[in-house]
Amino acid sequence: MIAVNLAHLKKDLEAAGLEEAIICRDNHYIICRDKMEYDITLLEKTYAEFQSQNTEELAAQLLTLYKGEYLSGFEALWAAPQRIRYRKIHDEAQAYLNNLSARNL
Numbered sequence: 001m002i003a004v005n006l007a008h009l010k011k012d013l014e015a016a017g018l019e020e021a022i023i024c025r026d027n028h029y030i031i032c033r034d035k036m037e038y039d040i041t042l043l044e045k046t047y048a049e050f051q052s053q054n055t056e057e058l059a060a061q062l063l064t065l066y067k068g069e070y071l072s073g074f075e076a077l078w079a080a081p082q083r084i085r086y087r088k089i090h091d092e093a094q095a096y097l098n099n100l101s102a103r104n105l
Contacts, residue, residue, distance in 0.1 A: 039065060040086075047089050056100055062093035 006022075006029060013021050023030045043065040050058040070083040 039067065040070070040082075043086065043089065050093065054096060056097065059093040059096045059100075062089060063097070066090040066093075 010019075010022055013019065018036055021032050021036055023032060043062065046058060046061050046065060050062060066086060066089070070086050071079045
């Protein structure tokens, strides 16, 4: 059963272009997370840039990166602060764009 699940995981990672993410050493499998790019990492990076240089482009990019509630449908107390944080980032970017639109009217 482990071999079947591993085969499915490898197939899914390959489909996402991450064929090098799983390494086998001495019959032990390792998932190399540093070879993967996460949407949350991109959101955090873009938000850091947005904080230093508020631009319309970065605000729009934040809205694009926000995909809704963090780990929606997954009940875990540890995820609640992140859900709140990411929603605030979204709302801040939306407010920035709304203010720009209001100024241009």
